[in-house]
Amino acid sequence: MTILLSLIFVGITLAMVVMLRERSMRQTRVVPPGLQSDISLPFEAEWTLYHNPFSLCSKKIRVCLAEYGVVFDSIAIDLIETGSYQNISREFLKVNPGATVPVLLHNGHPIYESHEQLKYVAATVDVTGLLVPDSxxxxxxxxxxxxxxxxxxxxxxxxxxxxxxxxxxxxxxxxxxxxxxxxxxxxxxxxxxxxxxxxxxxxxxxxxxxxxxxxxxxxxxxxxxxxxxxxxxxxxxxxxxxxxxxxxxxxxxxxxxxxxxxxxxxxxxxxxxxxxxxxxxxxxxxxxxxxxxxxxxxxxxxxxxxxxxxxxxxxxxxxxxxxxxxxxxxxxx
Ligand SMILES: N[C@@H](CCC(=O)N[C@@H](CS)C(=O)NCC(=O)O)C(=O)O
CATH class of the missing domain: 1.20.1050.10 (Glutathione S-transferase Yfyf (Class Pi); Chain A, domain 2)
Incomplete structure (x- = not known):
């Protein structure tokens, strides 16, 4: 009986230690909106989009990029509603400690908040005022x-x-x-x-x-x-x-x-x-x-x-x- 209780105690303690360690490696926080020029992430193409098929804000930035004909590297991130909490994985938290999609990278620098991404893309590629009125x-x-x-x-x-x-x-x-x-x-x-x-x-x-x-x-x-x-x-x-x-x-x-x-x-x-x-x-x-x-x-x-x-x-x-x-x-x- 004492051995069994000791084993249960050790098991629970171990699980707690693992959980606390994992939590410390998955720190999330509110991130500032807009371009983060001080952060550089691995990239291959000029534009990379971390997005989810269903997310409202992801759709918005995909539509914007499609309007401009901007080609981008597409990285799909699961949210719980589409299957799993990939947005709170260690890997994705390196991309966005805020744990949300979409994240747009321009030459490896992340831009947070989809409305900021719209404005950033327009400011970068819209030389003719295609989606931005003149007046x-x-x-x-x-x-x-x-x-x-x-x-x-x-x-x-x-x-x-x-x-x-x-x-x-x-x-x-x-x-x-x-x-x-x-x-x-x-x-x-x-x-x-x-x-x-x-x-x-x-x-x-x-x-x-x-x-x-x-x-x-x-x-x-x-x-x-x-x-x-x-x-x-x-x-x-x-x-x-x-x-x-x-x-x-x-x-x-x-x-x-x-x-x-x-x-x-x-x-x-x-x-x-x-x-x-x-x-x-x-x-x-x-x-x-x-x-x-x-x-x-x-x-x-x-x-x-x-x-x-x-x-x-x-x-x-x-x-x-x-x-x-x-x-x-x-x-x-
Ligand atoms: N204000 C942010 C909102 C981002 C946001 O909340 N994204 C949702 C999907 S539309 C998300 O990633 N949710 C995942 C979660 O909170 O677990 C933006 O415009 O980018």
Missing amino acids: TEQRQVMDAWVHKTSLIGDDPIESPEATAGNAVPGLTIPIFASMVAKIPVLNIFEGLLFHRIKQRAFFFLMMRLVGLPKTLTLKPVIHIVNRASEAMTAHLDDLEQQLVSSQGPWICGQQFSLADVGMMVVFDRLREGDWLTLLVKDRPVLNAYWSALQQRQSYREGCLEHEHPAVVQATKELVGLKQLQRWPSEIPQ
């Missing part, structure tokens, strides 16, 4: 909408009113819940040990344990999704007004700009989450805008060509729940 006034409009489509802060779910980008994660919960249903619990558990934002890791574990239909009936989830939907409606009202005043077809009028790149991926997420019927259907101006966005080659290259099978499956599942009338009545459809 100061129009540039201000563009900048305001690049901000409005950005995902800002550590906990965007708490501030969906701040930007259309921040209204996205709340509306993505049903997709997340569907995606994580197929992920091994142990993979999700890793986040509780090493992810910087424990609340996020816990939320994913909860969704995995209760499954999609039950997740959608939980009061806090209903509140988050409805709040995000109301906030997105207000952002889309603003967009509609802007498109009317610019006379379209784009946010800055005749010129497709970085602002439309940001908006394209927000609309694409609404498509993936089957929110277009609720939020866009009866709005001709927004419908015309979304149709025009889908015509662009960059939409195919940056979004459609990277579609993750688990997301395609999630969209089908959400549509199915609504058709079978298994969608909770507390959440509008």
